[in-house]
Amino acid sequence: MGAGVDARSIGKVENFDGLAAGNRRLAAGDTIRLRIRRSGGDLGEQIRFDSFEIPYQASMRVLDALIHVAEHFAPDLAYRWFCGSKMCGTCAIRMNGREVLACWESVEPEMTLEPLRNLPVVRDLVVDRAPYEARVAAFEPWLVRNQEYAGFPEPLTHKEMKDASKALDCISCMACFSACPVIGLGSLTDFAGPAPLVQLAQTALDTRNDPNKVASALEHAGIFNCVSCYKCEEVCPAKIPIVSQVIEPLKAKTAVLRPALAKHSLTFRAIIAARGRIDPTELVLRVQGIKAILHVARALRLLIAGKINPLRTLFKRRTGADAAARRLLRQKDTGPS
Amino acid sequence: MRVLTTDVVIVGGGAAGCYAALELSKKQIGSVIVCKGLVGKSGASIFAGNLVLGGGLLGNTPEQARNTAEYLVKYHNQFLIDQNWARRCGQWIEKVYYPELEEAGLYFRRDNDGNVVTSPGKVRSIAANVQGNSGVPFMDLRRKQVMKAGIQKIEETAVTSLLRRHDGSVCGVFAIDGMSGEHIALLGRAVILATGYADRLHKRSTGTREMSGDGLAMAWRAGATLVNLEMQWWHTNDVAHPPSWQRMQIYPNPVLGSDGSARMVNAEGTEFFNQQIDDPLAFGPYTVQLKALVKQVRAGKARYDGGYFAGFDNMDPSEVDAYTTYGKPFNQLGIDPGKRLLETAVSAHYRQGGVLVDNTTMRSSVAGLYIAGGLGGHSNGLIALATFDGKTAAGGILADWAKLKPGELPEDEVATEQNRVEALLAMTGPGPSPADIKEKIRGIMWEKVGVEKSAASLTGALEDLGRIRTTMLPTMSVRSRTRTANYEWQDAIDVHNMIDSAELIIHSSIERRESRGPFMRLDYPETDNDSWLAANIMIKTDNGFRFERSRYETPFFEPGFSRRDNLSVAW
Numbered sequence: 001m002g003a004g005v006d007a008r009s010i011g012k013v014e015n016f017d018g019l020a021a022g023n024r025r026l027a028a029g030d031t032i033r034l035r036i037r038r039s040g041g042d043l044g045e046q047i048r049f050d051s052f053e054i055p056y057q058a059s060m061r062v063l064d065a066l067i068h069v070a071e072h073f074a075p076d077l078a079y080r081w082f083c084g085s086k087m088c089g090t091c092a093i094r095m096n097g098r099e100v101l102a103c104w105e106s107v108e109p110e111m112t113l114e115p116l117r118n119l120p121v122v123r124d125l126v127v128d129r130a131p132y133e134a135r136v137a138a139f140e141p142w143l144v145r146n147q148e149y150a151g152f153p154e155p156l157t158h159k160e161m162k163d164a165s166k167a168l169d170c171i172s173c174m175a176c177f178s179a180c181p182v183i184g185l186g187s188l189t190d191f192a193g194p195a196p197l198v199q200l201a202q203t204a205l206d207t208r209n210d211p212n213k214v215a216s217a218l219e220h221a222g223i224f225n226c227v228s229c230y231k232c233e234e235v236c237p238a239k240i241p242i243v244s245q246v247i248e249p250l251k252a253k254t255a256v257l258r259p260a261l262a263k264h265s266l267t268f269r270a271i272i273a274a275r276g277r278i279d280p281t282e283l284v285l286r287v288q289g290i291k292a293i294l295h296v297a298r299a300l301r302l303l304i305a306g307k308i309n310p311l312r313t314l315f316k317r318r319t320g321a322d323a324a325a326r327r328l329l330r331q332k333d334t335g336p337s
Numbered sequence: 338m339r340v341l342t343t344d345v346v347i348v349g350g351g352a353a354g355c356y357a358a359l360e361l362s363k364k365q366i367g368s369v370i371v372c373k374g375l376v377g378k379s380g381a382s383i384f385a386g387n388l389v390l391g392g393g394l395l396g397n398t399p400e401q402a403r404n405t406a407e408y409l410v411k412y413h414n415q416f417l418i419d420q421n422w423a424r425r426c427g428q429w430i431e432k433v434y435y436p437e438l439e440e441a442g443l444y445f446r447r448d449n450d451g452n453v454v455t456s457p458g459k460v461r462s463i464a465a466n467v468q469g470n471s472g473v474p475f476m477d478l479r480r481k482q483v484m485k486a487g488i489q490k491i492e493e494t495a496v497t498s499l500l501r502r503h504d505g506s507v508c509g510v511f512a513i514d515g516m517s518g519e520h521i522a523l524l525g526r527a528v529i530l531a532t533g534y535a536d537r538l539h540k541r542s543t544g545t546r547e548m549s550g551d552g553l554a555m556a557w558r559a560g561a562t563l564v565n566l567e568m569q570w571w572h573t574n575d576v577a578h579p580p581s582w583q584r585m586q587i588y589p590n591p592v593l594g595s596d597g598s599a600r601m602v603n604a605e606g607t608e609f610f611n612q613q614i615d616d617p618l619a620f621g622p623y624t625v626q627l628k629a630l631v632k633q634v635r636a637g638k639a640r641y642d643g644g645y646f647a648g649f650d651n652m653d654p655s656e657v658d659a660y661t662t663y664g665k666p667f668n669q670l671g672i673d674p675g676k677r678l679l680e681t682a683v684s685a686h687y688r689q690g691g692v693l694v695d696n697t698t699m700r701s702s703v704a705g706l707y708i709a710g711g712l713g714g715h716s717n718g719l720i721a722l723a724t725f726d727g728k729t730a731a732g733g734i735l736a737d738w739a740k741l742k743p744g745e746l747p748e749d750e751v752a753t754e755q756n757r758v759e760a761l762l763a764m765t766g767p768g769p770s771p772a773d774i775k776e777k778i779r780g781i782m783w784e785k786v787g788v789e790k791s792a793a794s795l796t797g798a799l800e801d802l803g804r805i806r807t808t809m810l811p812t813m814s815v816r817s818r819t820r821t822a823n824y825e826w827q828d829a830i831d832v833h834n835m836i837d838s839a840e841l842i843i844h845s846s847i848e849r850r851e852s853r854g855p856f857m858r859l860d861y862p863e864t865d866n867d868s869w870l871a872a873n874i875m876i877k878t879d880n881g882f883r884f885e886r887s888r889y890e891t892p893f894f895e896p897g898f899s900r901r902d903n904l905s906v907a908w
Contacts, residue, residue: 041819058578059670067581075770075825076817082379082545084581086665087473090378103581104669122516123822129375142485143442152436153395157451161444168444168466168474172378202477203442 030056032065032107036077037114040123049112050074056107062095063102065111066125078124086237089171092116092178093125099175099235116178118193132174135196139217143203146210160207166245167201169238176232176242182225190222194232194242197221201246204253215257223250224265263287273329276321281313338520338755342744343369343489345734346510346523348496348552349531350376352385352720353710355479356727357529362486364735370483370490371512371523373532373547377480380545381535381687381711385472385720387462387590388445389620392431395453397461404459408618410894411908412625413717414689415854416870417565420893422696422715426725433728434721438465443478446593446660454660456591460620468593469662472720494521496551497830498754499528499559499706500747507559507705508744511754515827518820520758522751524744527705527734530556531727534687534711534718538839540776540783541642541684543572543584549775549831550838552712556692557841562702563875564714565690566845570855571788573610573626574601576666577643577680585666587647587681589622593660597652601626602678603638603645611651617907623686624854628904630683631788631857641683641788648678683788689717690845693874698733699726705741707733714872761815761829768812771828777805778835786843791859795847802836802843810836841875848884849873852903864903866896 026032032054039047054068063081070077081091084103091102094114119127158165176194177183183193192200200221204214232242240246255262267286271279284299285292292299302308345361347354350372358368370376377383390397391405409423410416439445446454446464455461456468465471483490493515500509500522509524532552535544542548557563574589576582589612592598601610610629616622630639639645648667649657654675657664667674691714692701699707709730710723734741769777785798810832815825851865852858874885896906 041821041823042817057580059582061579061581063581064579070824071770071772071776075772075815075828076819076823078822078824080822081581082374082547083383083584084545085585087383087470088375088378088545090375123819126516126822128516137484140485142481145440149436149440152439153445153453154439155451156444156447157449158447159449161447165444165446165466168477169470170477171473172477202474206442206444208442 026056026060026107026109028055028057030109032056032060033110034065034069035112036069036074036124037112038077038124039121041076041078060107061103062093062100062105062107062111062113063091065107066102066113078122078126080126087171089173092173092175092237094178099179101173101175101237104237116174118178118180118183119174127174129174132172132177132193132195135192135220136199138220139192139196139200140213141199141203141217143206143208144210144213145208146212154208156208163245163249164202164205166240167198167205169240170195170198170202171238172199173237175235175237179231179235181229181231182227189225191225192221192223194247197223197250198240198242198246201250205246205249211257214253218250218254218258219261221250221254223247223254224262226251269329273326274322276319276323276325279313281308281310338522338751340522340524340746341369342524343367344526346371346525346528346744347531348510348528349380349533349710350374350490350492351380351382351531351533351710351723352476352479353723353727353730354529354531355476355483356724357531357709357731358488358727359479359482359486360728360731361734362488364731366731366735368488368525369523370488371494371496371510371521372490372492373495373515373551374545375492376483376490377476379547381533381543381548381718382476382720382723383472384543384584385475386469386586386588387456387464388471389719389721390455390461390463391427394431394435395455395461395463401459401461404618407894408460408620409716409719412618412620412622413719415568415624415908416866416889416891416894416896417568417689417853417872418716418889419696420889420891424893426722429725429728430721434724438475438478441478441482443475448594454594456593457596458591458620459618462590462593462620464593464660467662468660469588469665475720491521491523495547495827495830496555497758498750499555500524500750501559502745502747505560505704507703508742508747511751513758513830515824516822518823518826520755522746524746526741526743527707527737529699529707529709529730529734530692530712531709531730532712534723535685536688536835536838538779538782538835538842539685539787540779541575541583541682542779543575543684543686545584549835551831551834553691553841554834554837556701556703556706556708556712557837557877559706560703560877561706562693562877563691563841563845564693564872566688566714566842566875567849567873568689568717568853568856569842570623570686570689570717571627572684572686573623573630574599574647574681575684577682582666583682583684587666587679588661588663589616589626589647590620592652592657592663595652595656595659597649597656599647599649599663600651601629601645601647601681603633605638607638609633609638609645624908627683627788627855631904643680643682645681646678647681649674650676650678685782687711687718688842690714690873693872695733697729698736699730700733700737758830761813762818762820762823762826764813764815764829766812766814768809768814771813771815771825771832774805774809774813774832775828775835777809778802778832778839782839786839786846788855789857789859790846792847793860795843798843799840802840806836844882845873845875848875854903854906854908857903862902862904863900864896864906865900867899870896
């Protein structure tokens with residue numbers, strides 16, 4: 001997992017996904033060509049791509065293609081599914097480089113099918129869900145009420161539950177977990193990943209939950225490692241706005257409940273409010289404090305390259321942009337959600 | 338082999354199994370949930386679209402409360418139900434079920450003013466988060482409650498047989514871990530079988546991948562008495578294409594927050610079912626719909642496997658999208674749900690019958706074996722009823738606690754089962770693959786044990802299955818010997834359960850010599866309340882089986898006629 005992956009390359013390869021191939025009009029009987037990644041079991045350490053040709057049928061899904069292959073050519077193909085209707089979330093795989101729910105996604109004329117990334121492969125297309133489960137369990141993902149339950153139906157509006165409700169659409173298929181470039185970095189960060197965070201949001205953004213409970217769960221989230229690349233949203237079959245309605249509200253909650261975890265973001269915001277623009281020198285000095293001295297060699301390189309300018313940090317005249325910035329930030333805080 | 342000992346072994350991780358485990362945990366009784374799929378993710382429970390309101394819940398009028406009960410007894414069970422049990426169950430749902438779920442955090446959909454959004458009508462329902470998807474957050478909550486209670490779960494592990502002591506009482510289960518192939522013996526004072534309502538025995542079934550009639554087959558082998566297996570329920574409007582969507586329904590239930598709902602048209606484009614017009618109780622019109630379809634099929638204007646259409650083109654699409662997922666298959670296929678209908682077909686759905694239980698304890702006829710949820714033969718499905726069963730089974734075990742002895746390892750039985758499953762993995766015959774045999778069984782069930790059947794078609798099905806049993810099962814071929822995620826090996830185990838269950842169902846179908854609701858005999862077209870308002874009980878004997886009949890009481894609702902053509906009966 002993540003071995004040999006360079007942070008800057010992550011996400012680039014995957015942009016050449018199958019979207020361009022699109023769902024050209026296919027007629028019944030047209031040939032679908034599949035390449036399926038096989039590994040594990042009898043294959044030992046070997047990894048192999050097997051090719052199959054099958055006839056297209058009306059409205060055919062990737063899962064129908066897999067079932068056809070298993071029934072006619074490769075009865076030993078391992079692939080996981082239960083419901084076949086976008087509810088159980090167990091059949092997610094990668095098709096032509098992008099994460100799809102096999103039961104939900106249309107076949108394409110040429111398909112390369114691979115297991116999800118960022119999880120150990122058990123065999124063929126079956127991955128081990130345990131690392132995801134462990135992250136969810138660490139959140140203790142249940143409600144702790146700080147007020148006594150009022151009886152059915154308790155007072156509650158959809159407005160209060162809006163973000164949590166979106167997160168409740170999650171079918172934990174882990175398409176996003178596979179697509180996330182930060183998870184791809186492995187243990188370089190403590191980022192819990194999009195799917196576990198959606199699970200966390202179900203109770204953390206629930207207004208009935210005790211803020212202390214939410215705060216202690218957020219300590220396990222590593223949420224500020226999210227780079228807001230929107231890969232998770234792009235692949236989510238439940239169409240959950242993971243960045244805007246899950247991760248951003250969770251970041252905001254962290255800033256309120258555990259400001260020490262949000263030091264970088266809060267400082268960033270404070271500098272914007274004060275200057276109307278970001279100032280890298282001030283950001284580094286304020287976030288790292290005395291530790292910044294350890295990076296003096298790097299600072300020199302940045303100075304020579306013109307990336308930082310301590311003189312401007314100290315003496316640059318205010319421009320009026322700061323007032324505009326403060327107005328915008330205020331609007332964001334108080335405006336319509 | 339791994340040997341684990343606990344107080345109670347629970348087979349199945351749906352609504353019934355999870356709730357039984359939680360109830361036992363509250364009483365300090367340990368349990369382990371062993372699940373062929375994933376707890377709260379596989380099986381039928383996640384498909385719960387609506388949550389029905391009974392009693393005086395959320396301002397239900399006395400009339401609405403009575404309608405809910407009537408709907409359950411008539412349209413859901415065709416009177417093959419203990420009405421006193423239904424009453425107890427309804428009271429519990431009103432007083433315990435909804436508050437327990439909400440207190441634990443389940444979000445019953447509100448509007449922006451804080452009202453719980455309901456469907457209108459004579460029987461009302463609500464949704465957990467979104468209508469059509471209620472089972473998903475519901476079961477996700479159960480999964481997390483199980484986690485919170487520290488209850489051990491063993492997932493993707495198939496129980497292949499019930500283990501018994503010398504006196505015949507059940508003392509545990511034998512299972513195979515699907516990911517590693519490891520043998521597991523799970524021992525307990527009692528076993529709760531909670532394997533669900535549905536299975537995939539027909540070409541088109543709502544039962545999910547892993548459901549192969551295991552519970553029924555294992556209970557029968559252990560000697561349990563069965564009841565009303567012939568009472569197969571059908572979805573009349575599941576998406577016809579693609580095949581993997583065969584259990585995705587164009588829901589006929591009233592739409593939350595709207596006065597409209599789905600309609601169906603035949604091959605000529607003529608409407609033959611509109612929930613708002615044709616469904617007398619305006620709620621769960623499955624049998625009403627089925628009867629309407631049968632008339633279309635007989636007139637050559639539809640087929641059971643397609644050629645008719647359903648959807649919401651009579652509605653404002655924004656009303657469909659407001660609180661439901663009902664538009665999802667349309668949208669995914671690029672079809673505007675407000676403009677076009679989708680081709681639909683019949684899928685075999687729940688079975689009303691199952692293992693005969695004492696409905697006050699969920700005890701089966703075999704000591705140590707309890708049933709919860711759809712596998713029981715006491716009622717047709719609703720997620721609330723399955724949950725009630727979990728509670729009742731836990732209570733039944735508690736009541737019997739003094740009589741229940743600790744689990745022990747019956748070494749001979751275990752050795753026999755180990756040999757059986759390993760022999761299936763080692764099969765190198767020249768015959769078909771297990772997946773191929775599964776398809777053949779489903780084909781036979783669809784053609785000869787489908788919506789309309791007769792003694793001739795049923796005995797023909799028995800002959801076909803007999804041929805599969807004698808010629809194909811012994812020559813089956815399993816390609817890979819791997820123990821890792823070997824679904825082919827699982828299929829080889831499954832086909833034996835499928836063929837056993839299918840035969841039991843067919844024998845029961847031959848025995849019920851009438852038509853009743855969704856059970857339609859061409860050779861006995863009348864509903865016969867004189868002879869068959871009765872449990873069709875199948876008892877295992879030394880040389881096979883025999884049937885007994887036991888009449889149901891009708892204390893609150895009764896049919897009001899003796900015999901009548903089933904297609905002219907509303908329910």
